[in-house]
Amino acid sequence: MATPLPLIGDLALSSVQQIDHTLNGGFERVGVPGLDGDVLQRAGRGSHTMWIRGVFSGATAFADLGALQGLAAGGEEVSFSADITTALELERVVVADLRAQAVAGTQNLVQYEICVVESPPLPPPAEVSGFGGLDDFGLGDLGFDADIMGDLAALADDVAGAVDAVMEAADQLAALAALSSIDVGGPLQPLADTISGVSSVAGTFGDVAKSLSDLLGDTP
Numbered sequence: 001m002a003t004p005l006p007l008i009g010d011l012a013l014s015s016v017q018q019i020d021h022t023l024n025g026g027f028e029r030v031g032v033p034g035l036d037g038d039v040l041q042r043a044g045r046g047s048h049t050m051w052i053r054g055v056f057s058g059a060t061a062f063a064d065l066g067a068l069q070g071l072a073a074g075g076e077e078v079s080f081s082a083d084i085t086t087a088l089e090l091e092r093v094v095v096a097d098l099r100a101q102a103v104a105g106t107q108n109l110v111q112y113e114i115c116v117v118e119s120p121p122l123p124p125p126a127e128v129s130g131f132g133g134l135d136d137f138g139l140g141d142l143g144f145d146a147d148i149m150g151d152l153a154a155l156a157d158d159v160a161g162a163v164d165a166v167m168e169a170a171d172q173l174a175a176l177a178a179l180s181s182i183d184v185g186g187p188l189q190p191l192a193d194t195i196s197g198v199s200s201v202a203g204t205f206g207d208v209a210k211s212l213s214d215l216l217g218d219t220p
Contacts, residue, residue, distance in 0.1 A: 006019065006080075006081065006082035007080070008071065008078055008080050008093070008095070008116065009071060009078035009079060010067075011064065011067045011068060013052065013054055014056070014057075015054050015055045016052060016053070016054035017053050017055070018051075018052070018054075019050055019052050019082060019084045020051040021049070021050050021084050021085075022049045022051070023045065023048055023049065024046030025042065026043050026045045027040045027041065027042050028040070028041045028042075047117050047119070048085075048088055048090060048118040049115060049116070049117050049118070050080075050082070050085070050116040050117075051113065051114075051115055052115075052116060053112070053113045054111075054112060055109060055110060055111050056109070056112065058108055061110050062110065065100055065112065068114065069098065072097070072114070075094055075095075077092035077094055078093060078095075079091075079092065079093070080092075090118055091121065092119045092120075092121075093118055093119055094116070094117055094119050095115070095116060096115045096117040097113075097115035098112065098113070099113045099114075100112045
């Protein structure tokens with residue numbers, strides 16, 4: 001039974017003399033003080049790489065070399081199969097390097113060496129989440145749907161309702177703050193002092209409420 005020829009794209013590589021397969025496991029060495037040896041952290045394996053050495057001969061030698069040069073120059077992803085890749089899950093490869101030699105004193109004989117590198121498909125694009133991912137930090141506790149792809153009109157209504165609640169709280173604090181100017185004296189004086197401290201809080205709530213109202217275009 002004849003051994004199948006290595007095939008790169010539509011080009012059969014006849015008279016292959018040697019194929020080397022190399023693979024980087026993707027490990028990084030990390031030194032730890034007080035530890036003999038290094039800790040190995042794996043970020044993911046590298047691409048499968050094959051070095052192929054062979055010759056083109058006969059009437060089609062330079063035509064085959066031209067096809068191989070076209071693959072190397074174009075950089076297109078192509079299929080690849082060979083006995084050495086039996087256990088590998090290779091889908092597409094590129095010709096990363098090419099070296100060719102025409103030997104003096106020979107006719108229609110070209111030596112070549114190519115480096116074929118696995119080109120895996122890219123992962124799917126990242127999906128955009130609500131508020132750029134900030135919905136995972138407690139925005140759901142505000143009482144409205146923080147999904148950016150949800151019903152934006154309903155979201156605006158919920159925010160407007162929240163602003164109304166803040167405005168009402170600000171009005172109540174302002175009323176309490178107004179009591180701070182009354183000199184009640186006697187046993188009610190501690191209560192008046194406490195209410196006096198509400199004045200600055202009322203102002204703060206009022207400013208926040210006005211800013212939110214202006215943002216929604218509904219200034220009272």
